[in-house]
Amino acid sequence: MIPFQPLHDEAPALRLSPLLTATLKTFDYIVTNGPIGLTPSKALKRYFVDWAAEAFDWSHYGTDYLYGLNKVLNEADFMPLAILHDVWLGARLVRHYKGKLCLTKAGQALRQQPATLWAVLANYYLCDLDQTPYTRFGDRLQGNWSVFLNLLNIEAQTGITDSGFASLVTGMPEMDHQIRSLIYVHVLRPLAWAGLLIEHRSGRERLFTKSPLWADALKLETDAFLQPVTQH
Structure with missing residues (x-):
């Protein structure tokens, strides 16, 4: 689990999370229209x-x-929805019935607590969801979030490409597509x-840069080494 900093439900940066925004829209849909049909x-x-x-x-x-x-x-054609479905089920926010x-009691309660809901969604997606079904070759990535987040805390301050980050993680100056894709699916996406x-x-x-939600939600060891971003 990543120890996210507590956020207020009205925090503007939460709106930058597609994961949270789509979840709230879906949960509102269920409340308004009833449970969603399954094939x-x-x-x-x-x-x-x-x-x-x-x-x-x-x-x-x-x-x-x-x-x-x-x-x-179909659901499989819309990758974000397919992954969200897995996250909702795994985090026990919805169930098949x-x-x-259908929404579970937890899903119904957290619908009114977006900051807590975001932390639940983000932690399940980042730390608990098995990403291997979404990779072409079913590969697993070796590493941990402390290393990834502290590297990105420095490098994404001004921006880093997926290939550049893959080179940092692996120590390989030239990156083949399979490894680059693996790191994208498991970490960057x-x-x-x-x-x-x-x-x-x-x-x-x-190219990846940090969003305002990064600074609000994360406190990292490398924060002391950050340089201000020059505004042009």
């Missing part, structure tokens, strides 16, 4: 996937992109989706 394989039904793709407006997974690849959307996705990093894309290159 026989226990995936979320297409009507909700369509709604979520529009409502979440997830960066790099917009409706133009998604429908450009698929005529109809009689072919539908979860931090960005939690709202702690901001992902900027240019072609195939990804």
Whole structure:
């Protein structure tokens, strides 16, 4: 578990978390419209996937992109929703009951406590969720969050690419696609989706900088070595 700093429910930086924003929208949907239907394989039904793709407006997974690849959307076609579904279930915020996705008592309570809900979601996604199903080769990453976070605390102050971070972690100056992808899926993407990093894309290159939520939620050993960011 990552010891996040306590946050206020009204903290503006919480709005930067796609993980939290999409969860609150989904929980509100369930309260307003009732439990969400599941397919026989226990995936979320297409009507909700369509709604979520529009409502979440997830960066790099917009409706133009998604429908450009698929005529109809299944849960597996909308990766953020598929991962969120796993996080909600694993954190026991929802459950499957009689072919539908329902809020648990914990999910209902935390819907009114966004700061606590964010910490639950982020910790489960970062520390407990098995990321190997989302990698092409089912690889596992060796390392720990203390090392990753303290490295990024320095390097993402001004910005670091996914390949640059992979080189730092592995000590290898040249990085093949498999290792770069492994570190992205296990470390960088979860931090960005939690709202702690901001992902900027240019072609195939990804640049990561710290979001305001990073400073609010994390207190790290390397904080003493940070240099102010020059504003131009």
